[in-house]
Amino acid sequence: MDDPRQQPSVETAPVKIRPEIASAAAYRQGRPAPAGGFKLSSNEVPFPPLPSVVAAIEGAAESINRYPDSSAADLVRRLAALNHVADDQIAVGPGSISVLRQLITAVAVPGDEIVYAWRSFEGYPAVVTLNGATSVQVPLTDDGRHDLDAMLDAITERTRAVLLCSPNNPTGTTLTHDDVERFVASAPRDVLIVVDEAYTEFVRAEDAVNGLAIIADHRNVVTLRTLSKAYGLAGLRVGYVVGDPVVIAAVRASGLPFELTTATIEAAKAALDAREELDERLDILVSRRNQIEAGLIDQGWHVHESQGNFVWLPTGDQTERAAEILERHGIIARVFPEGIRVTVGERQSIEPLLSATAEIVRGLEN
Incomplete structure (x- = not known):
């Protein structure tokens, strides 16, 4: 086991x-x-993998003697179009967990605190620890949901980010859009709020949070998404974040060059085309x-x-x-x-x- x-x-x-x-x-x-x-x-x-995705990977193999496009500009444009935002509102990386690490790197230094529900995604404690910050874990409710009131109470002057996972991994429960709106309105405006929607394509609940709708009105909110799950690219690793251009610029600055390979970029573009x-x-x-x-x-x-x-x-x-x-x-x-x-x-x-x-x-x- x-x-x-x-x-x-x-x-x-x-x-x-x-x-x-x-x-x-x-x-x-x-x-x-x-x-x-x-x-x-x-x-x-x-x-x-879909045949078109495999073909894209095979085509990319012909140019692996060259470095990939470090900005992944073509992929960013497609993701921006998919999410109805501007190109400068998208940052990509090798999996959403890596993009999350860039987010935390951009806002937190040793001694700062990151608040998140627990139990939630196993990667959260690792990302916080690697950045030298301190995890503040807020227990789930008895029905496996985020206790948003308790998470608000856990925010202090040292809090730099709050992570909201919807659907929550591993319990599968979602946050409602109205509840997250109220949470964001009550939280300090200078605290980064990350709505992790890695499984958003599987959501069928009509009242579930839509991070894209929230970031339009709140500059301190970002939504984190991935192509590893629904798009079937787990073996290639590509994730992205959508948010305010200033926050996204900081995320890009927190990454390393050439993190996405040419094969990954081309496969992601092909997967988006095969929606x-x-x-x-x-x-x-x-x-x-x-x-x-x-x-x-x-x-x-x-x-x-x-x-x-x-x-x-x-x-x-x-x-x-x-x-x-x-x-x-x-x-x-x-x-x-x-x-x-x-x-x-x-x-x-x-x-x-x-x-x-x-x-x-x-x-x-x-």
């Missing part, structure tokens, strides 16, 4: 290493599935998500309605046993202290998944 609770051993270093780095747990990638099993631990889409084909795949995954959730509810699970490409199993102190049962059924999922996140994957994975969850829930009832 994949367990982010495991800590690496710390050996005596031959050079002086920052204590917070030496003691930090490295990100643990989801393990491959056993033969005949299903890897549902990394929120990847199960479909192969209609990708929408068909999204509809399939949302349908599978709904099928899984309906099956879980019929089994007696009390699950949060997920708006991501994953579901959350609140297994509590039975988590290790539950993970063992899943693995016995060929399901490799993401294990946390509070529960298990299961990616919506291949159609063939649904039956063994629901067989495993039926066995798990019987144990939880005893």
Whole structure:
């Protein structure tokens, strides 16, 4: 089972290493599935790359003796058009987590604080630590949602950014647009508010937050997005942020040159051009998500309605046993202290998944 609770051993270093780095747990990638099993631990889409994306990568291979366009200008233009903003409101990077690191680098120095809900995306603590800032983690509510009132109370004079994850990874719950509007209106105007919408393409809730609508009226708000999930480019890494031009200029200045390869840029452009084909795949995954959730509810699970490409199993102190049962059924999922996140994957994975969850829930009832 994949367990982010495991800590690496710390050996005596031959050079002086920052204590917070030496003691930090490295990100643990989801393990491959056993033969005949299903890897549902990394929120990847199960479909192969579109032929047009593969062709774009093959075409880019002919020029890899040259450096890529460091500004990724063509890609930025396409993303700006997609999001109905100006080019200077977009910054790109190798995955949304890298863009987030640039954001934090731009606003925080050692001793500053970054507020975010917990449990949320595993990458948040790492990004904060790498920048020398301090994490302020605000517990989720009992139904797996951000406690926005408590997050407001956690803001101090040392706070430089607040991270809002919607849908929240790993619980799948969304923030409503009205609630985020009220939060932003109540927060200090000089604190950066990041609306992390990595799974926005899977959202079907009509009242869910739309970060693009909020940034139009609030210069201190940005929305963070990725092409790794819905667009199926997890193996190439490309993410982006939309925000005020002054903030975006600082993000660009916080990055390194040539972070996106030529192949990544061309594949991203091809994926954006194939949005209609990708929408068909999204509809399939949302349908599978709904099928899984309906099956879980019929089994007696009390699950949060997920708006991501994953579901959350609140297994509590039975988590290790539950993970063992899943693995016995060929399901490799993401294990946390509070529960298990299961990616919506291949159609063939649904039956063994629901067989495993039926066995798990019987144990939880005893």
